[in-house]
Amino acid sequence: MTPAKDHNLSSFLEPRGVAVIGSMREPMGEGLTLIRNMLDFGFSGKLYPISRSNTQVLGMKAYSTVNDVSDPIDLACVITPPPTVIPIIKQCGEKRIKAVIVSTEGYAEVGSEGAAQQRQLVETAHRYGIRILGPNTLGVFNSANSLITDPYPIIRNKPLPGGIGYASQTGLLTFGVHPLKDHGYPINKIVDFGNKSDINELDLLPYLADDPSTNVICMHLEDIRDGQGFLDVASKAAAQKPVLLYKPGRSEAGAKAASSHTGSLAGDDQVYDSAFKQAGVVRLRTWQEFWEIPKTLSMQPLPKGNRIAIVTATGGGGVISMDAAAEAGLTAATFSANTVSELNRLSPRLTKNPIDVGPLMSIRQSPFGIYEDVVPVVLRDPQVDCATFICHVSPPIVTVFARLAPEISKIGKPVTVFAYGIDLAEMRESARQLEARGLPVYLDLETAVKALGIAAAYSRVRARLQKQN
Amino acid sequence: MTPAKDHNLSSFLEPRGVAVIGSMREPMGEGLTLIRNMLDFGFSGKLYPISRSNTQVLGMKAYSTVNDVSDPIDLACVITPPPTVIPIIKQCGEKRIKAVIVSTEGYAEVGSEGAAQQRQLVETAHRYGIRILGPNTLGVFNSANSLITDPYPIIRNKPLPGGIGYASQTGLLTFGVHPLKDHGYPINKIVDFGNKSDINELDLLPYLADDPSTNVICMHLEDIRDGQGFLDVASKAAAQKPVLLYKPGRSEAGAKAASSHTGSLAGDDQVYDSAFKQAGVVRLRTWQEFWEIPKTLSMQPLPKGNRIAIVTATGGGGVISMDAAAEAGLTAATFSANTVSELNRLSPRLTKNPIDVGPLMSIRQSPFGIYEDVVPVVLRDPQVDCATFICHVSPPIVTVFARLAPEISKIGKPVTVFAYGIDLAEMRESARQLEARGLPVYLDLETAVKALGIAAAYSRVRARLQKQN
Numbered sequence: 050m051t052p053a054k055d056h057n058l059s060s061f062l063e064p065r066g067v068a069v070i071g072s073m074r075e076p077m078g079e080g081l082t083l084i085r086n087m088l089d090f091g092f093s094g095k096l097y098p099i100s101r102s103n104t105q106v107l108g109m110k111a112y113s114t115v116n117d118v119s120d121p122i123d124l125a126c127v128i129t130p131p132p133t134v135i136p137i138i139k140q141c142g143e144k145r146i147k148a149v150i151v152s153t154e155g156y157a158e159v160g161s162e163g164a165a166q167q168r169q170l171v172e173t174a175h176r177y178g179i180r181i182l183g184p185n186t187l188g189v190f191n192s193a194n195s196l197i198t199d200p201y202p203i204i205r206n207k208p209l210p211g212g213i214g215y216a217s218q219t220g221l222l223t224f225g226v227h228p229l230k231d232h233g234y235p236i237n238k239i240v241d242f243g244n245k246s247d248i249n250e251l252d253l254l255p256y257l258a259d260d261p262s263t264n265v266i267c268m269h270l271e272d273i274r275d276g277q278g279f280l281d282v283a284s285k286a287a288a289q290k291p292v293l294l295y296k297p298g299r300s301e302a303g304a305k306a307a308s309s310h311t312g313s314l315a316g317d318d319q320v321y322d323s324a325f326k327q328a329g330v331v332r333l334r335t336w337q338e339f340w341e342i343p344k345t346l347s348m349q350p351l352p353k354g355n356r357i358a359i360v361t362a363t364g365g366g367g368v369i370s371m372d373a374a375a376e377a378g379l380t381a382a383t384f385s386a387n388t389v390s391e392l393n394r395l396s397p398r399l400t401k402n403p404i405d406v407g408p409l410m411s412i413r414q415s416p417f418g419i420y421e422d423v424v425p426v427v428l429r430d431p432q433v434d435c436a437t438f439i440c441h442v443s444p445p446i447v448t449v450f451a452r453l454a455p456e457i458s459k460i461g462k463p464v465t466v467f468a469y470g471i472d473l474a475e476m477r478e479s480a481r482q483l484e485a486r487g488l489p490v491y492l493d494l495e496t497a498v499k500a501l502g503i504a505a506a507y508s509r510v511r512a513r514l515q516k517q518n
Numbered sequence: 519m520t521p522a523k524d525h526n527l528s529s530f531l532e533p534r535g536v537a538v539i540g541s542m543r544e545p546m547g548e549g550l551t552l553i554r555n556m557l558d559f560g561f562s563g564k565l566y567p568i569s570r571s572n573t574q575v576l577g578m579k580a581y582s583t584v585n586d587v588s589d590p591i592d593l594a595c596v597i598t599p600p601p602t603v604i605p606i607i608k609q610c611g612e613k614r615i616k617a618v619i620v621s622t623e624g625y626a627e628v629g630s631e632g633a634a635q636q637r638q639l640v641e642t643a644h645r646y647g648i649r650i651l652g653p654n655t656l657g658v659f660n661s662a663n664s665l666i667t668d669p670y671p672i673i674r675n676k677p678l679p680g681g682i683g684y685a686s687q688t689g690l691l692t693f694g695v696h697p698l699k700d701h702g703y704p705i706n707k708i709v710d711f712g713n714k715s716d717i718n719e720l721d722l723l724p725y726l727a728d729d730p731s732t733n734v735i736c737m738h739l740e741d742i743r744d745g746q747g748f749l750d751v752a753s754k755a756a757a758q759k760p761v762l763l764y765k766p767g768r769s770e771a772g773a774k775a776a777s778s779h780t781g782s783l784a785g786d787d788q789v790y791d792s793a794f795k796q797a798g799v800v801r802l803r804t805w806q807e808f809w810e811i812p813k814t815l816s817m818q819p820l821p822k823g824n825r826i827a828i829v830t831a832t833g834g835g836g837v838i839s840m841d842a843a844a845e846a847g848l849t850a851a852t853f854s855a856n857t858v859s860e861l862n863r864l865s866p867r868l869t870k871n872p873i874d875v876g877p878l879m880s881i882r883q884s885p886f887g888i889y890e891d892v893v894p895v896v897l898r899d900p901q902v903d904c905a906t907f908i909c910h911v912s913p914p915i916v917t918v919f920a921r922l923a924p925e926i927s928k929i930g931k932p933v934t935v936f937a938y939g940i941d942l943a944e945m946r947e948s949a950r951q952l953e954a955r956g957l958p959v960y961l962d963l964e965t966a967v968k969a970l971g972i973a974a975a976y977s978r979v980r981a982r983l984q985k986q987n
Contacts, residue, residue, distance in 0.1 A: 155877075160867070203940055206940040219833065219834020219835070219837075220832060221838075222834065226832075226910055227938065227940065228941055228945065231941065269834070271834065297841050298841065299841050299844075299845075300843075302841075302843060303841035303844060306837045306850075310834065310836060310837055335963075336962065336964060337964065363695075364627065365686070365689065365690045365738070365779065366688070367779060368688075368772055368775045368776045369805055371769060371771040371772040372768050372771075373804075375769030375770070375771050376769065381771040405779065408627060408628055470696075471674070471675040471694070471695060471697050471698075472700065473697045473700040473701075473946075477942075494805040494806075495804045
């Protein structure tokens, strides 16, 4: 009995009660670590440590099995040796738990024997109406209830709350091994598909599409087993919010490695590429883009077109940004006569795009004030759809952009900031302050521009998909 | 009288005595700041503050004009208002100074009037046999003598010593506005061409090519005015050491912006591209590559071919790295029978490239020791030319690679490390420790692989150029 396709992921992401089944041994038992992570993040639901050897875990009552818990349990997190997993799944079935995250490793990722055990695991679960996330997964994170199911230490890495729904088929692209907090990505939910034995993109895309707190979906997939199903759910999701996809295996060597890693056919990349276009999914190309691009789409409105303006304190940066714009599908905005005349009043040297404010800064009383004069004029130009600001970050520039932020937001066109400087810690702190005011900041020039290119690409997609519906 | 072409840059980069002419006003006078930077970096030559209003500057005797200094002066750094610059140049001429860095802004970068003043400045200088760097430049840095001529505050940003010779036509790509120290780039010299009115790539390339302490040349150029001259010096330099070039203006919009920024014809990018190929110059594509790629060529030997091996703790990372390799012109190495059998003895799951050591790490007593078993076997394979190691950085992995470093160095094939983790400060500290042992570390996956692709591309170039000579 396979659970119905409309079973959504709320038991996995919004559980009221969570049972944790794994080693509770100090100092690093996986069950214990998972509970510590939950307490550190501040999970708002109820936790039930399951342990045969402890009556108490971190001050909480522990239970021998899930069936000893009298409260209802929505989700069980299992990280125990492989031979114990199926008996535990059966106990979960008897307790009428509908969602189980299996973090245990040693299944399809280690060969055909493991794959057979994995199939058996899923079959057992489905007999009880249980859905499985994993195995070989770090599980999920949800910023709304501070749920975190990672069984390895991730203390101090709780992401900032925001709108991005991330999902990945590799631990490398989830919460386990990236400094999400240090980077300040605005995150709503994260799902690690692990071996993707049961719960997969077909389940998650509709859930995230309908989730009002997720405004961008960003997914890493190594394989897509049901192409038609994917097209269906992806195009529905993409009609509602941006769906960004990072699908490695573009090259022959990459596809071969993917096939060896996930144990499934990786498929021809061109077929994927045209399927993604058809579905309205926008493709990301690199690990860095996966992490850095979504925040702009989450924090900023979509552009109505692809005409970009650059306001820069460095002429050299202006040149580089124009290459980046062209390669991201953006064109340099030509300012309207009105804008040219307003800019000309400030200085005849400010009328061309990119606008190099650098030379003027050095002769002004308040050098950074030039951004306050120029930015609103440029953004209000009907021939400008979006803008990147290039500036040396420092407390005075943060003050200037903090003042500008409400006006930028009112104009309703997306912007990004490329921040340069000589002290990384200071740059990160300034970035954090600007992002708290809704302005996405990049420490890499080309990515700051590309983020707007991806936003414009999605904007075109959405117009097409909404016309079709 | 134009100085002879064989005038080299030693007066600019290896001066014994340096005169500083600029505002000595507290707190931020440009002359004062320049001298502060020199003292902070520890310049080993002599400094002569020139000031009409001060008799002492930061505890040093100040002089009214350069002609009041009785010692010989090799270099003058000038940052004074435009009308005063030509008279100062004349005084420098009378003092027989042969090299002047003009940091003053307001010349060709601000329009045709400034361009005319700039021509006049250079003509005056040449009448005295003086070469000019700039105007509108931050000048130079040299790690050998800790010379730094930046007139703006850059305290705490002294680069680590190393082999990279950087040069750029924009301040954005020199020492003024990038956290060189935090990134730990191994730097030998930096030259900011500024407006490139006189000293340019034709002077610098032969100098850096002959400089025994520079082992990689990395240059940003917005325009090349003498194509044939460039081909000559660039191909001679490239026959000796890697010449990496970042030339924006690839797109039409970028070329237009470049032409507006530097005031010169930007030229057709395809013409540039084939000229670079002919000269043996390897082209970089992004701001990030400009900063991140050279360190691998500086710290590591060149590969003999383009076959890469990947040793990874994450299967997903292995897939991504294979795409990056293919796109960087590398192919996945096929291990020799010998290597396969040695790896097979460790585990039958380690015989394929990329080698995913992740699953084995979780079942070993000392998880990271797996790298010590695998890395030397793989690197010694005659069918492997280079390798990227993908690992979660942490003190234990630093210990393992610190032990491995001498062996890797003895084998003599280039490697890079992609380091991931959850705490940026900790990751940077681990990276610093590994780089101190000669292993280049990247916090971006694709760049770690691309660096080896660029090294392989240069290796092919050098073989061709050396055959021609």
